[in-house]
Amino acid sequence: MTHATPGTPDRVYLDNGGRAPWHPLARQAFEQALADGWADPRRLHAEGRRAARLLDGAREAIAAVLGARTQEVHFTPSHTASLHAAVASAAAARRRAGTTVVAGAVERAAVLHAARQAAGATGEHKDPVPVDRLGRVDTDAMIAAVQAPGVALAALQHANGEVGTVQPVEAVHDAARAAGVPLLVDAGASVGHVAVPETWDLLAADPADWGGPAGVGVLAARQRVRTSAVGPEDEDPWAPGGVSVPLAFAAAVALQAVEADRAAQETRRRALVERVRAAAARIPDVEVVGDPDDRLPHVATFSFLYVDGEALVTELDRYGFAVGSGSACTASTLEPSHVLAAMGVLTHGNVRIALDRSTDADEIDRFCAVLPGAVGRVRDMLGVGGL
Amino acid sequence: MSDTLVDARGLRCPLPVIRLATAAKGLPAGAELTVLSTDPAAKLDVPAWCRMRGHEHVGTREHHAEAGDGAWEGRDGWAVTVRLN
Structure with a gap:
C-alpha cells in the first residue's frame, strides 16, 4: 500500500457526485x-x-x-x-x-x-x-x-x-x-x-x-x-x-x-463505502451521517467535531484527495448545507465523498489511512486537544 | 438564568462550539451556559454538540444586541443555552 504525501502526483478524486469523469x-x-x-x-x-x-x-x-x-x-x-x-x-x-x-x-x-x-x-x-x-x-x-x-x-x-x-x-x-x-x-x-x-x-x-x-x-x-x-x-x-x-x-x-454492470458496481462500491464509514467512525468525536443501510452505494458523509471544514478539505487536497463538504465555511454563503441543517446533524467539519466506478480499493485504503492524521492536524491547528 | 455566558459573536464555525467546550471544561454537571453567536451554523452545531457529548440543549432564542453593547449594538444573532450532564 502506498501512502500519499504532499506533492504526490497521483491524485484520488472522491468528489464524483454530480460531476464524474466521462465513461x-x-x-x-x-x-x-x-x-x-x-x-x-x-x-x-x-x-x-x-x-x-x-x-x-x-x-x-x-x-x-x-x-x-x-x-x-x-x-x-x-x-x-x-x-x-x-x-x-x-x-x-x-x-x-x-x-x-x-x-x-x-x-x-x-x-x-x-x-x-x-x-x-x-x-x-x-x-x-x-x-x-x-x-x-x-x-x-x-x-x-x-x-x-x-x-x-x-x-x-x-x-x-x-x-x-x-x-x-x-x-x-x-x-x-x-x-x-x-x-x-x-x-x-x-x-x-x-x-x-x-x-x-x-x-x-x-x-x-x-x-x-x-x-x-x-x-x-x-x-x-x-x-x-x-x-x-x-x-x-x-x-x-x-x-x-x-x-x-x-x-x-x-x-x-x-x-x-450496475449491480456489480453497486456491490463493489457499497463495500468500499462501508469501509470508509467504519474508518471515519473510529476517529474520535465524529458523526457519520445518513442512513447506514438504505442508502446510495457510492456516497459517504461525516462531520468531525471541532474541525474547520475548509481546513480539512484543504489538508486532504494537500495529500492528494479531492473531497466535497457541506460546511458553511466551504460555501460562498455563511449558511451550511440545508441538508445537514434539516437533519439536525453537526454541520461543521463536514466531508462528503462520492466514489466513481473507477475508484478502487487501494485508493479507499489510502484515504482511510490519511483521514485520521488529517483530522488530527486540523484539530491541532485550533488547539482543541482535551476538549 | 445561565451561570456562564460565552460570547462567540463574530466567530465562524467551528469556533463558537470550541469556545463553548472550552468554557464548559471543568464545570460541574447541572451548570448552564449560554452561547451568543452571529454564525447561523452555531445555532445548529451547539445542539449537535450537546447530543454528541451527552449534554442537554435547553433552548435557542433570537438575540438582539441592545444599545450599549459596543460594536454589536443593533445586530441580530442567537442565544443557545445548554445544561451540562
Whole structure:
C-alpha cells in the first residue's frame, strides 16, 4: 500500500457526485456523434435526419433504462434546468387546483427555489416537509401535505446525493396518485448507481452524475401528466433552441454502459463505502451521517467535531484527495448545507465523498489511512486537544 | 438564568462550539451556559454538540444586541443555552 504525501502526483478524486469523469464509451460515442450528428436535427436534409436519428436513439436508450416510453423522455440543458422546468411547467398546468408545491426539506436547492417561485406572490408557500436525523422525509407528514387542498405538485428525490439516504418514493407516489397530484422524482443522484423506481410522474436524471457529459439533462414526463410551457414559445420547450446531439448521444451511451454492470458496481462500491464509514467512525468525536443501510452505494458523509471544514478539505487536497463538504465555511454563503441543517446533524467539519466506478480499493485504503492524521492536524491547528 | 455566558459573536464555525467546550471544561454537571453567536451554523452545531457529548440543549432564542453593547449594538444573532450532564 502506498501512502500519499504532499506533492504526490497521483491524485484520488472522491468528489464524483454530480460531476464524474466521462465513461470511456461516452467519449467514443461523443466522437462518433461529432462526425455523424453535428447537423441540426430539425432540418430535413440527409445530414439533419442523421443527427435526428442519433437523438431519437439516445432518447430510446434512456427511456428503456428509466422504464418510460421514448416520447416521454426529453433532453434539457442541465439537471438544474430539468428541475426548474419540471416544477414550473407541472405546477402551471395545475394552476386551477392550486399553487402549492410540496417538497421534502432535503430536496436540491433547485427544487426548493422553483417551488417557492411556483407559489408566486399570491400563492401559498408551505415550508418543506421535515426529515429525520438520517435525512429521510417524514412519510406521514409528506402524505398529509400532498393530500391537503391547493397542491399543484409534489417533489421527492429518489435518494439524497449529499448524505445517501433513500426516500420513501413509492409510499408518497401512492398517496399522491390517490390525491390526483403528480409526483416529481429527482433521481439525479441515483440513476446509473441503483435501480430506478417506476413510481413517478416526472423524473429528472443527471448524465454528468452517471459518467456522461455535463451540459445536458434528462427529464421524463409520463404521457398522462399535463405540463404547460412557461417560457416563450419554442419548438422544444424543454430545451429552447434544441439540444446538443453529441452530448445527448454520449449521455445515452454512458447510461447503457453503466447499466450493463450496475449491480456489480453497486456491490463493489457499497463495500468500499462501508469501509470508509467504519474508518471515519473510529476517529474520535465524529458523526457519520445518513442512513447506514438504505442508502446510495457510492456516497459517504461525516462531520468531525471541532474541525474547520475548509481546513480539512484543504489538508486532504494537500495529500492528494479531492473531497466535497457541506460546511458553511466551504460555501460562498455563511449558511451550511440545508441538508445537514434539516437533519439536525453537526454541520461543521463536514466531508462528503462520492466514489466513481473507477475508484478502487487501494485508493479507499489510502484515504482511510490519511483521514485520521488529517483530522488530527486540523484539530491541532485550533488547539482543541482535551476538549 | 445561565451561570456562564460565552460570547462567540463574530466567530465562524467551528469556533463558537470550541469556545463553548472550552468554557464548559471543568464545570460541574447541572451548570448552564449560554452561547451568543452571529454564525447561523452555531445555532445548529451547539445542539449537535450537546447530543454528541451527552449534554442537554435547553433552548435557542433570537438575540438582539441592545444599545450599549459596543460594536454589536443593533445586530441580530442567537442565544443557545445548554445544561451540562
